[in-house]
Amino acid sequence: MSEAHKGPAVRWAEIIAVGSELLVPPRLDTNSLFITDRLNDLGIEIRAKTVVGDRRDDLESTLRAALARTKLVVLCGGLGPTDDDLTRDAVAAVLGRRLHEDADVLRQIRRRFEARGARMPEINRRQALVPDGAEVVANAMGTAPGLWIAHGDCLILLLPGPPSELKPMLELVVADRLGPLAGDARLHRRAVFICGLTESEVDEIASPVYAPWLDDADPIHTTVLTSPGQVELHLSTRDTSAARAADRLAAAVSALTAVFGADVFATDGRSLEETLGGLLRARGWRIGVAESCTGGLLSSRLTDIPGSSDYVVANVVCYSNASKTAWLGVPADLLAAHGAVSEAVALALADGIRARAEAELGIGVTGIAGPSGGSDAKPVGTVAIAATTRTARLARTYRFPFSRVRVKQFAAQMALDLARRVLLEVGAGRAFVVRQAGGGAR
Amino acid sequence: MSEAHKGPAVRWAEIIAVGSELLVPPRLDTNSLFITDRLNDLGIEIRAKTVVGDRRDDLESTLRAALARTKLVVLCGGLGPTDDDLTRDAVAAVLGRRLHEDADVLRQIRRRFEARGARMPEINRRQALVPDGAEVVANAMGTAPGLWIAHGDCLILLLPGPPSELKPMLELVVADRLGPLAGDARLHRRAVFICGLTESEVDEIASPVYAPWLDDADPIHTTVLTSPGQVELHLSTRDTSAARAADRLAAAVSALTAVFGADVFATDGRSLEETLGGLLRARGWRIGVAESCTGGLLSSRLTDIPGSSDYVVANVVCYSNASKTAWLGVPADLLAAHGAVSEAVALALADGIRARAEAELGIGVTGIAGPSGGSDAKPVGTVAIAATTRTARLARTYRFPFSRVRVKQFAAQMALDLARRVLLEVGAGRAFVVRQAGGGAR
Numbered sequence: 099m100s101e102a103h104k105g106p107a108v109r110w111a112e113i114i115a116v117g118s119e120l121l122v123p124p125r126l127d128t129n130s131l132f133i134t135d136r137l138n139d140l141g142i143e144i145r146a147k148t149v150v151g152d153r154r155d156d157l158e159s160t161l162r163a164a165l166a167r168t169k170l171v172v173l174c175g176g177l178g179p180t181d182d183d184l185t186r187d188a189v190a191a192v193l194g195r196r197l198h199e200d201a202d203v204l205r206q207i208r209r210r211f212e213a214r215g216a217r218m219p220e221i222n223r224r225q226a227l228v229p230d231g232a233e234v235v236a237n238a239m240g241t242a243p244g245l246w247i248a249h250g251d252c253l254i255l256l257l258p259g260p261p262s263e264l265k266p267m268l269e270l271v272v273a274d275r276l277g278p279l280a281g282d283a284r285l286h287r288r289a290v291f292i293c294g295l296t297e298s299e300v301d302e303i304a305s306p307v308y309a310p311w312l313d314d315a316d317p318i319h320t321t322v323l324t325s326p327g328q329v330e331l332h333l334s335t336r337d338t339s340a341a342r343a344a345d346r347l348a349a350a351v352s353a354l355t356a357v358f359g360a361d362v363f364a365t366d367g368r369s370l371e372e373t374l375g376g377l378l379r380a381r382g383w384r385i386g387v388a389e390s391c392t393g394g395l396l397s398s399r400l401t402d403i404p405g406s407s408d409y410v411v412a413n414v415v416c417y418s419n420a421s422k423t424a425w426l427g428v429p430a431d432l433l434a435a436h437g438a439v440s441e442a443v444a445l446a447l448a449d450g451i452r453a454r455a456e457a458e459l460g461i462g463v464t465g466i467a468g469p470s471g472g473s474d475a476k477p478v479g480t481v482a483i484a485a486t487t488r489t490a491r492l493a494r495t496y497r498f499p500f501s502r503v504r505v506k507q508f509a510a511q512m513a514l515d516l517a518r519r520v521l522l523e524v525g526a527g528r529a530f531v532v533r534q535a536g537g538g539a540r
Numbered sequence: 541m542s543e544a545h546k547g548p549a550v551r552w553a554e555i556i557a558v559g560s561e562l563l564v565p566p567r568l569d570t571n572s573l574f575i576t577d578r579l580n581d582l583g584i585e586i587r588a589k590t591v592v593g594d595r596r597d598d599l600e601s602t603l604r605a606a607l608a609r610t611k612l613v614v615l616c617g618g619l620g621p622t623d624d625d626l627t628r629d630a631v632a633a634v635l636g637r638r639l640h641e642d643a644d645v646l647r648q649i650r651r652r653f654e655a656r657g658a659r660m661p662e663i664n665r666r667q668a669l670v671p672d673g674a675e676v677v678a679n680a681m682g683t684a685p686g687l688w689i690a691h692g693d694c695l696i697l698l699l700p701g702p703p704s705e706l707k708p709m710l711e712l713v714v715a716d717r718l719g720p721l722a723g724d725a726r727l728h729r730r731a732v733f734i735c736g737l738t739e740s741e742v743d744e745i746a747s748p749v750y751a752p753w754l755d756d757a758d759p760i761h762t763t764v765l766t767s768p769g770q771v772e773l774h775l776s777t778r779d780t781s782a783a784r785a786a787d788r789l790a791a792a793v794s795a796l797t798a799v800f801g802a803d804v805f806a807t808d809g810r811s812l813e814e815t816l817g818g819l820l821r822a823r824g825w826r827i828g829v830a831e832s833c834t835g836g837l838l839s840s841r842l843t844d845i846p847g848s849s850d851y852v853v854a855n856v857v858c859y860s861n862a863s864k865t866a867w868l869g870v871p872a873d874l875l876a877a878h879g880a881v882s883e884a885v886a887l888a889l890a891d892g893i894r895a896r897a898e899a900e901l902g903i904g905v906t907g908i909a910g911p912s913g914g915s916d917a918k919p920v921g922t923v924a925i926a927a928t929t930r931t932a933r934l935a936r937t938y939r940f941p942f943s944r945v946r947v948k949q950f951a952a953q954m955a956l957d958l959a960r961r962v963l964l965e966v967g968a969g970r971a972f973v974v975r976q977a978g979g980g981a982r
Binding site: 119123126128134135145147150155156159163167321387394395396397398399400401402407411412415467468469471502503 | 561565566567570573577580586587588590592593597601604609763765829834835836837838840841843847848849852853854856860862863867909910911912944945948
């Protein structure tokens with residue numbers, strides 16, 4: 099812990115990402131997500147975050163504005179060896195400190211080059227410049243050292259921009275310096291992941307549950323995040339006791355699970371594909387997927403999970419009608435009678451892949467991803483999905499009035515969810531279930 | 541064009557995104573990407589962008605700092621009806637203007653509710669508050685109007701946070717108000733997309749080409765962006781003449797294409813899967829994919845392209861050895877002799893899917909995505925990829941020392957690229973090419 103810092107526990111922070119390249123689309127500053135996570139763990143919340151280009155004046159005024167608001171400012175980037183790496187200079191100027199060349203830092207930079215059989219270019223000498231009174235944070239992955247500066251009751255942390263360098267350095271700083279300063283109240287979090295309801299449906303059901311939590315002496319805050327076909331309720335609370343926070347959050351999660359029932363697929367942060375994989379593994383079952391409009395996305399999500407080769411055997415992307423018949427045994431007259439995009443064909447695809455991949459669970463997906471191929475009866479975004487086992491069958495038709503890629507995302511999500519629900523039915527002993535019902539964009 | 545604005549052409553802008561929810565991971569402000577794109581089109585560049593929470597003081601100090609740096613500030617979010625929607629109040633306070641209730645705006649908000657058969661909640665009255673002298677920007681998609689304020693030589697634009705509301709409103713403002721103010725010099729852009737080289741290899745080859753452009757009277761700036769297996773050189777230049785800029789950029793693109801040759805896959809912004817689709821379509825060919833470790837990702841990328849059903853027939857994800865034999869005819873003794881992860885098996889997979897899907901081009905991918913399953917001879921991240929036609933064959937082995945999901949991303953990218961290169965060989969009349977060479981992580 100720095101001797102120079104005499105202030106109270108750090109409660110708020112700001113993040114400044116430095117680099118003109120971060121202002122050019124499609125680039126986004128993502129370091130701040132990692133930094134926010136780590137600081138939130140310590141109970142430190144973020145007041146603002148800024149991306150600023152490589153202009154000395156802008157960098158200085160940004161830092162001044164941040165220091166006027168918060169006692170902890172984390173800057174990342176602009177510590178390289180070139181002329182447009184200005185973070186060191188700007189910070190020294192704002193704090194009214196001189197820069198000096200640090201012999202130890204210079205030696206380490208030299209050594210890094212020599213270890214690769216190279217000589218340090220003279221330009222890298224800049225990276226050994228350190229504001230008077232700053233402490234050096236070692237960088238095991240690159241040449242730019244981090245800097246930690248206690249200035250009056252303010253703390254300024256400078257980290258290099260590459261995530262592979264920044265992340266381990268921040269972990270060090272969190273353990274050695276920020277942890278002791280952060281006070282006893284930490285931020286504790288849980289999340290409830292839901293599939294099968296829209297954001298507004300979730301909020302209508304959940305808000306009577308979570309609204310009263312805000313009036314507690316130790317309030318629990320709820321943030322709603324969404325991705326295609328998924329609504330997440332993120333709960334957070336400050337507490338000096340990890341055990342008490344865990345109990346309070348567990349009670350909150352239970353209250354939400356009670357109102358949402360089977361629409362909740364995870365309360366431990368697991369993705370839908372990981373949840374489904376866990377259910378398959380628990381039964382020792384294998385899965386086969388026959389997908390048309392999702393084009394491989396459903397299979398790709400299943401195989402994102404380490405160890406999925408234990409339950410994924412073979413999946414087929416059957417884009418043409420002929421391949422649905424030849425590869426999966428969907429009768430040509432079924433295709434003719436119902437059309438390729440129908441629950442009857444989705445069920446036949448699920449049964450076909452289940453038989454041919456020798457799997458216990460089959461999924462069939464068939465739809466119109468667009469932008470062309472729709473009709474009045476079956477507009478673009480119409481998707482039929484089925485999941486079958488030897489004893490249980492579910493099929494649903496959805497309308498996703500979105501772009502091609504989003505139709506794929508929604509359909510893959512709802513297919514994973516339908517498979518999860520079939521496994522729940524089977525697990526509850528509800529065999530020979532046949533349910534078919536239209537669904538909306540959720 | 542606003543009468544009150546008397547300053548010179550607008551050259552710089554800042555963006556402020558308002559909302560505490562934007563400071564909670566994994567949320568990112570992505571509105572700023574769209575705003576940046578539109579302003580860049582007008583030759584207006586972004587000096588800084590800030591995300592600030594719903595605190596009146598923070599919002600005011602952020603706006604003050606931005607106005608000290610630039611003449612145009614775009615704020616998005618915080619225009620809703622609730623107590624924590626503070627953007628209107630903060631802007632009025634910083635500019636020293638009073639808020640008044642605008643009768644027209646109030647009428648429009650009421651009408652929006654009535655159109656849905658609802659009465660306007662009293663709380664929404666807040667959204668009709670307008671700083672004195674501000675002009676209202678109509679919002680066709682929601683209740684929060686935008687505001688345009690000319691203040692001395694500064695311009696402040698307030699837009700609502702939801703992208704579906706913000707985007708059309710910004711388009712209107714760009715056409716009606718910002719376009720005329722932006723001056724004649726616009727920013728013009730081109731990009732060169734490369735596959736098969738690392739970022740540092742690209743930079744080593746490209747920098748002697750692009751470095752001199754910076755010394756031109758009208759410099760062309762080059763930004764390097766990367767994604768798994770792809771390096772993009774983004775060129776931009778300011779010019780008062782669109783035709784002259786197009787000529788200068790075309791010459792720059794040609795100079796880069798000349799040094800990179802077939803490693804360049806697009807100079808028109810098209811993705812690798814779209815480029816490959818174009819080559820297939822040009823020949824009237826179809827493609828089949830047999831993928832193991834990429835698990836469907838390769839097929840999913842191919843089918844992200846509208847119209848891909850013209851050339852995608854059927855793809856197989858063959859995770860198990862048994863499925864490689866049963867579904868694609870890979871001889872069991874070939875698997876035993878070379879192992880599943882080998883160029884011999886990748887070639888057999890490509891030939892197998894080509895025959896069974898009745899396609900002219902086949903791709904086979906087999907590898908170890910990890911985190912387990914590696915050996916000393918074939919560590920995690922080893923991937924063999926093959927692309928074959930009736931007359932041409934290419935196979936390569938790669939090492940991608942990354943996480944499971946990144947191995948999938950790199951492998952899918954290199955497989956698309958290998959298929960592209962086979963089509964180029966065929967197109968150039970170089971038949972019966974057999975090339976096998978190890979490759980690194982690129």
